[in-house]
Amino acid sequence: MKEQLTLAIKLQKGEIRTIKTTSLVCLYPNDSEIYLHCRLVHDSMGLEKEAVEFCEKAVRLGLKEENLKDAFVCLGSTYRVLGNYYEKSLEVLTEVRKLFPDYRPVQIFLSLTLYSLKRYSEAMEIVLKNLIDTTDDEGLHNYQRALEYYADHLRVIKGMYFYLCIVDESMFLDSEEGYWLYKEEGIRYKNSKKALKKRNTCYF
Structure with a gap:
């Protein structure tokens, strides 16, 4: 197993670009981590559609929690990047947010999808609340109450x-x-x- 993952990681880094990832998954058709690394390879090469297929397969085969969170985030993000799958991206990221409510990356990628769907207030609300919760900037802390209020009242301000x-x-x-x-x-x-x-x- 270690040798398999080492090979997959080298593929991801581009050290063995000539080896086809399809041959790797043919050798280990039931190894979810191999599919996950192959997704990374294709994504880094700009082959998002192929990357989605590998990621979907990895999820179906089953992943450890940490890898599962990242796989779902990457899947939702790639759906958004493809352009015609905004609703599917929203569906995936919304479900992942329910499963892992404290996992901040999924919240930020969800806000990007909401922005792409022109749901600007919802997107900004998520970003603002995450900023308030995570920032160490003293200047922003001075405006914490105001920012918390505006995060919940973005629809009040309309137009330009x-x-x-x-x-x-x-x-x-x-x-x-x-x-x-x-x-x-x-x-x-x-x-x-x-x-x-x-x-x-x-x-x-």
């Missing part, structure tokens, strides 16, 4: 402008729809330049 709003007692925010509601007038204004100018509010 960022708004700095001074909220008084007569006004409150409907965060689900991104509207400012004016109690005394019973009027609903959608976030826009026009609406912002009607109150003590500035935008930048």
Whole structure:
């Protein structure tokens, strides 16, 4: 087994590029780790479709937990890179997130897929929360409460402008729809330049 993996790793590093990986898996058709290393070889050569096939086979054969996590992340990421498999990428990464909720790489790759699906708020929310949880930067820690709030209220800000709003007692925010509601007038204004100018509010 050690010799098999050594050969596969050399293939991954490009030391024996002339050897076809298909011959290796033919020799060891039930070795999931061989398939996993062959996936890495093909992925590094830009052969994503072939890499997916090797990865799928490795998962079906069974992998240890650590390798399984990485295999699923790589599979979901490669589906996204292929371009026409965004939904499949989302499906894989969402399931892996349920299985390994504390494994941060899957969360970041999930955010990339969400971005590709134009689900920008969800993607940014994941990135922000991971940044808050993992950063050692003191400057960012000073804004932790603000960043935690914005991570959960990204949909409030729409369009190409960022708004700095001074909220008084007569006004409150409907965060689900991104509207400012004016109690005394019973009027609903959608976030826009026009609406912002009607109150003590500035935008930048």
